[in-house]
Amino acid sequence: MGLFPEELVEPRVLYEDSSLLAVLKPTRMHSVPGLGVGDLCAWAFERFPEVREAGKGIGRSARSRAEGGLLHRLDYETSGIALFARTAEAFASLLLRIAP
Numbered sequence: 001m002g003l004f005p006e007e008l009v010e011p012r013v014l015y016e017d018s019s020l021l022a023v024l025k026p027t028r029m030h031s032v033p034g035l036g037v038g039d040l041c042a043w044a045f046e047r048f049p050e051v052r053e054a055g056k057g058i059g060r061s062a063r064s065r066a067e068g069g070l071l072h073r074l075d076y077e078t079s080g081i082a083l084f085a086r087t088a089e090a091f092a093s094l095l096l097r098i099a100p
Helices: 040-047 050-054 088-098
Strands: 011-017 020-025 080-085
Touching: 020 040, 040 050, 050 080, 050 088, 080 088
Parallel strands: none
Antiparallel strands: 011 020, 020 080
16 A cells, blocks of 8 residues: 555545644645545644644744644645644744745
């Protein structure tokens, strides 16, 4: 089985440590809240509650604050690896590296 199996219907944790979470997002799943049922953020928040708090108060809009520690988005039809920060410190540090 490859990294992106066609039958993947639920996200899969590929890597986690105290600061970072890497999740394989299946196709046909929204990355962010408010675009449909069963989004990736909701999945991560349920399993890793600290991810919800990681991006709060770091100079983001109200919409992006709802995304917690999500560092980037993937399109609905796209499968791939999504990164979440698990702490505010990791979020601030990684966000600067991703989008200077």
